[in-house]
Amino acid sequence: MSTERAIGERIDKAATTVAPVWPIHSFVTANPLSGFEDLPFEEAVAQAADLLGGRGYPSPETFRAALADGRIDRDVLESELADRGREADPERLLDRMDTAVDSEPPDTDAERVDHVLTKWLSAFLDQGRAKWPMPNREAGFYAAFRTVVEHDGDVPDEGVVGDLPETPTDAIAAVLEPYPESQWVPIFEEQLAALPGWTGFIKQRVGDGSAWQATHPITLAGYLAARLSLSAAFGVDIEPSTGLDTTEPDATDELAEAFLSAWEASYRAELVDQVAAESESLAHGGPSGRPDAQLVFCIDTRSEIIRRHVEAEGDYETHGYAGFFGVPMEYQGYDSDVSVAASPPIVEAEHRITEMPAETDTRTSYDRWSRxxxxxxxxxxxxxxxxxxxxxxxxxxxxxxxxxxxxxxxxxxxxxxxxxxxxxxVPDDHEFCEPLVDHQHTYAGDLPVGMTHERKVEYAETAFELMGWETFARLVVFTGHAGETANNPYDSSLDCGACAGNPGGPNARVLASICSDPDVRTALRERGFDIPEDTVFLAAQHNTTTDEIELYDGDAPESHADDLDRLRADLATARERAAAERAESMDADASRAVSETERRTADWAETRPEWGLAGNAGFVVGPRELTSDLDLDGRVFLHSYDYSIDPDGEALEEILTGPMVVTQWINAQYYFSTVDNAVYGSGSKVTHNPVGNVGVYQGNGGDLMTGLPLQSLLAAADRPHHQPLRLSTVVHAPVERVTDALADHEDVIELLDNDWLSLTVVDPTQDHRAFHYEAELAWSPATEQTADVPNAPAVADD
Known part of the structure; x- marks a missing residue:
């Protein structure tokens, strides 16, 4: 094997431990330990702590507060402790926990390497902010680094850096010469982990293949060549200090795992009991009539609150669907020079959708104000x-x-x-533009502009199948969402995660346009969807900061004017009540909730315009009737699904392999940002320093911060608002069908087997009993009462 190939393969292997980091302008929540998901959770956090220095569990203070508040059931905790051979008093065990991490004094030479490297990384990776760009960027990072390093007075003229080889591989090989090949992967792992923010950003950028990467290419090999060469110049010992394969969880982590599992089981039991009770009631309910309107919201936890209040205002039916509305696309607005991703990172874009102006007068007014x-x-x-x-x-x-x-x-x-x-x-672009949905027989890069009739029918059919629709109201409103905030580097973290940290309104407009197409409606009727002639499909956007829902109803026929007036008035009332509920959680005046939320959008000193998805803990997959009578406190993702019209389980399979995985990413980011904000989060917004339109520093330099800021997680310095729990998923379907849906997806089974999330099934075909996923597609009764039932299988499918 050639040296170049050997080095490349080992870099690829080492890079699996680095989580991708998206640019701050399109913040994507992701598990910072995604490279360890092939390991059981307790082993993963131990190895990550060894490599990255981060804590993997909540602090004893957080557990103590949850125990005192009754969020951890003491009987459940006693059982979890007994399973681990512990019988001591919980409070005494918490007192024994020592979460302090022994830290070694900083290596000043290694700090010098970081200082020089981050200086040139920020210059090279800048996305249009720098007034004086780094020279030779078009040749790639390593070549540009070679150009400038000889003029950098901070770098000693010693070792490899004094006469850098022409290729990254040669530079790496020169530094690695004294080390056996068996140490290469550990060396690369530690060097990549030294600045996980920057290396995660490089990894994501390489995989994304964006225009910035095409114009100014960078590779992990080029990064490592520069880093290792600087390390040699500064005399830094790069011999690996740890052996990740031998890391074992310690006794403190074992105790923390028991407390965490008990907390999660306590939360999950309450959620499952509620769903099971509603499942039984649902079975005895009669058929419902045609609602006045149906509104489809993103599965986002913030939608749970507004949906409750919308439904309370009239005969409205709400549904949950992934916020990109199933259309894998890039989107380019009318006044934008670039396109943006508008679907989750796990979904490859298949179309370019652009906005095309239709009304000349409105366009002229818009252009004048825009200038x-x-x-x-x-x-x-x-x-x-x-x-x-x-x-x-x-x-x-x-x-x-x-x-x-x-x-x-x-x-x-x-x-x-x-x-x-x-x-x-000022007119909004949706008032005079239409998304160019029809296939244009042209390409933007590798993506076709628009989509064929067949694909349009497919996207509409998939949406209705996944949500389990059989009835259509006079008004069907696809409602995307976006946040609103001033002077906030993390503003995109408040937008739609399913749209890669961008507003979801464009996606809603695309699906509404598809469903409004007469040819698509005809095709859908032929496929069994009885869409009445008077059904009108519209789009809307939910402002999650103010809870205002803006209807995009410019093309609605006059025949539906009264329906729209009534809906608009009811949405305004729902907004007031939802905003009041959220204001209380932010210690704000609920009696002035609307004005207070509006103030937060314009206050450039406001560090917490809203809570985002803080508090998320559950994911329920089933018909809305299961949760419509429940106040889930804005903590649960809700995806509509009706098992009775999905006999082959295809819709369920898509939900478990798509939205469930994305919600686990979100949940993990919030979890780790809360348990160790210094390592996995981004610290206080007060001391953030935006850099290059790609991320933020804490202070005036260093590594890119990768997670969520403290203000998105803590109600006070010593009081988390987000409860750090792993995701509890509850599915309403026959347990055998869930098993079959999982069977061909080893990556999802691995997440479940390794305890990165939990899965419970409420089976309406077995007296609404609950079954909890154990491992390797095996299930156990979720309660003692279920276990006493002779016909309840312990394993659903061999």
């Missing part, structure tokens, strides 16, 4: 980048500029009202 805003934006960017210009501008602008600053700081609510007034005057 003004663009010019103002350029002034602001210039002021940010050039202190001398900024001082001159402020001096000349005098009191006017000072008043503007004061308004943004002291009365952000009034600023929000002003912005709303301006926004009302």
């Amino acid at each position: 003004l805003r663009e010019a103002a934006g350029e002034v602001v960017e210039t002021l940010k980048a050039n202190p001398a210009t900024a001082f001159g501008f402020v001096e000349n602008a005098a009191s006017g500029y000072g008043l503007a600053l004061a308004a943004r700081t002291l009365v952000p609510g009034r600023v929000a009202e002003l912005f709303d007034t301006v926004d009302d005057a």
Whole structure:
């Protein structure tokens, strides 16, 4: 085997432990320990702690609070402890827990390597923010690094770096010469783990193949060549210090696992009992009539709150579906120069959808306002980048500029009202543009522009099948979602994760356009979907910060005007009640909930415009009737599904291998960002420093922060708002069907077998009894009462 191939293969193997990191402008929640998911959870967190230094379990203080609040059932905890041979008093065990991590003093030479490397990484990977770009970027990172390193006064002119070889492989080979090949993978693992934010970003960028990567390519080999060469120059010992294959969980982790499992089991038991009770009631209910309107929301936990309040206002039916609405696409807005991903990272885009203007007068007005805003934006960017210009501008602008600053700081609510007034005057692109859905027989890069008739029918059919639809209302509204916030590097973390950290409104518009196509409707009727002639498909967007739902109803016929007026009024009331519920969780005045949420959108000092998906803990797959009478406190992802019209289990299989995996990613990111924010999160927003439009530093340099900020997770310095639990999934279906749906998906089975999430089935064909997934497609009764029933199988399918 050639040296180049040997090094490349070992880099690829080492890189599996590095989790991908998406750019901050399209924040994608992902498990920071995704490279360890082939291991049982307790082994994975132990190895990650050894490599990355992060804690894998909540602190004793967090467990103590959950125990005191009754969130951990003491009987369940006693059972979990007994299973591990522990019988001591829980409080005494918590007192014994020592979560302090012994840290070695920093290696100053290694810090120097990081300082030099991150300086050039930020310059090379910059996405349009730097005024003076790094030279020779088009040749790739390693070549550009070779160009500048000889002029870097911080780098000693010693070792390999004094005369860098032309290729990364040669540079790596030169540094590795004293080390046996058996140490190469551990060396690469530790070097990649030294700056996991930057290396995770490089890994994601290489895999994504974006325009930035095509123009300014970088590879992990090029990164390692620079790092290892700098290490040699600074005299850093790169001999691996740990053997990951021999890492074992310690006694403290074993105790923490018992407390965590008890907490999760306590939460799961309550959720399962509620679903099972509703399942039994559902079986005795009669057929429901045609609702006044059906609204399809993203499965996002924030949708659970607004859905409850919408349903309370009238004869409305809500459904849950992944927020990209099943259309794997890239989207390019009317006034955008680039396209953005608009589907989950696990889904490859298959279409490019662009916005095309239709109304000339509205377009002219929009263009005029857009030019003004663009010019103002350029002034602001210039002021940010050039202190001398900024001082001159402020001096000349005098009191006017000072008043503007004061308004943004002291009365952000009034600023929000002003912005709303301006926004009302400026047309939105959906008012004069249409998504170009029809197949154009052209390509944008590798993607066809638009889609064929067959694909349109497929996407609509899949949506209705996954949600289990048989009845259609006069109004069907696909409702995407997006957050709204000012001066917030993490604004995209509040948008739709299923749309790769982008607003979901465009996806909703695409599916509404597809379903409105007369030829598509005809094809769907031929496939068994009885869509009435008076059914109108519309799109909308839910602002999760203010709970306002904007209907995109410009093309609705006059015959539905009264329906829309009534819906719009009821959505306004639902907004008030949902905002009041969320205001209480943010210690805000619930009596002024709408104005308070609007203030948060405009307040540039607001570190917590909303809670995002904090609190997420459950995922329920089943008909809405299972949960419509339950207050799930905005903690549960809800995906509509009706097993009775999915006899072959194909729809269920898609849900378990798609949305369930994505929700596990989200849940894991929130979990690890909470249990060790310094390593897996991003610290306080107050000290964030955005860099290159790709991420944030803490302070003035170093590694990219990879997870969620403290303000998205903590209610106070010592009080987590997010309860760090692994995801509990509950599926309403025959247990054999769930087994069959999982059988061909080893990656999903691995997640379940390794305890990265749990799965419980409420089986309506077996007296609504619950079965808990154990391992290797085996199930056990979820309660003692079930175990006493002779016909309840312990294993659903061999």
